[in-house]
Amino acid sequence: MVADTDDYTFLTGGTVLGFDFCLTFVREHTPDQIIARLGGHQPVTLAGAHTLRGAAETVSAWPDVHGDTHRSDLLFAAAVRCADWTMLLGPEGPSWSGEAVSFRPRDGGFRWVRDDETLAACALGDRGARALTERLTGVRVTPEFLAAARFRCAGVPDPDRPAPADRVLREAREELVDYAEHGDDEQDPWLERGVVEKCVCDTGDYGVIIHDEDEELARIIAYAPADLLDRILAWARDRAFRRVGVHGAPWFAPIRDRLDRGVPVPADELRRADRRLAGRAASAPGVVRAMLRPPSSDTPAGVVCEAICDAAEAEDGDYRTVVADLRDDLAAGLAIELPPRPHRRETATALRRRLAAADAGWYAGL
Known part of the structure; x- marks a missing residue:
């Protein structure tokens, strides 16, 4: 069966990673190997595609105890095994050994590579790129699969920016671990912004x-x-x-x-x-x-x-x-008149950190 035009709409329109991301299928590499190749640090497991957008926001910026947001300049990557392939949601990766098929839902850009040789690279349009990707991989990605999938996730360096310090990658992992444990507290992005x-x-x-x-x-x-x-x-x-x-x-x-x-x-x-x-x-x-x-x-x-x-x-x-x-x-x-801005709430992550710091100080004083 060939993918229909709306088969992947659950991946676009802001429901998973937003409008601009790349979907890549890589053969002969595990999810952890792919994350490592992209420069990620010790991937974290997240259950279900519904968690990925919040995880991506967690990696891109995080709050301190004062509620101020600090941008990381990292990209987000999530990988999961699909039969003989690993599916990567996130940035376009480097050249892969073995075989890789990718397309960008934003513009229908398509690429097929085998053993570092580009077999096809063109703009097929959204519909054509989806259909050809499914035909070449034999993998049909459904909402049901994504709901049950266990993704290996990490913040990875942006190839268009200077290489991040190791502490930034470690901090991104700590944020993902915190998100995985307390995601229900942080699914509301407005709460995270106070x-x-x-x-x-x-x-x-x-x-x-x-x-x-x-x-x-x-x-x-x-x-x-x-x-x-x-x-x-x-x-x-x-x-x-x-x-x-x-x-x-x-x-x-x-x-x-x-x-x-x-x-x-x-x-x-x-x-x-x-x-x-x-x-x-x-x-x-x-x-x-x-x-x-x-x-x-x-x-x-x-x-x-x-x-x-x-x-x-x-x-x-x-x-x-x-x-x-x-x-x-x-x-x-x-130029309309706006009401005074209400008091900002402390973010969920920052609150946990402040309480943890307070507990640490209390125990240290014993």
């Missing part, structure tokens, strides 16, 4: 991304009136569609009309759009499909945050530029 305003928390995972880039903008969106939310949403969509070259295209007009009216876009129209976008930038099909799918957010403010994130992904994840331009282009409309 945010207590319900309307801000209701913006969901995409709101977290905006908050981490511009905390005040996240609060503005959360408190914005409906007309301002409509303006921001239109701005984000226009930005992304111009970037991928479909804004104003006659063939795209009916699709955009459905989107603006909140009407689902039929699957056959999405497939036709994929074919038209095949010759454009590699990220175009993935970005357009992300923006045309029904939003995963439950609130109007969350939908706006999701659209801003999609617009940033259309620009290779340049959130800083997109947020700055949004601030400039809609400066007058964004």
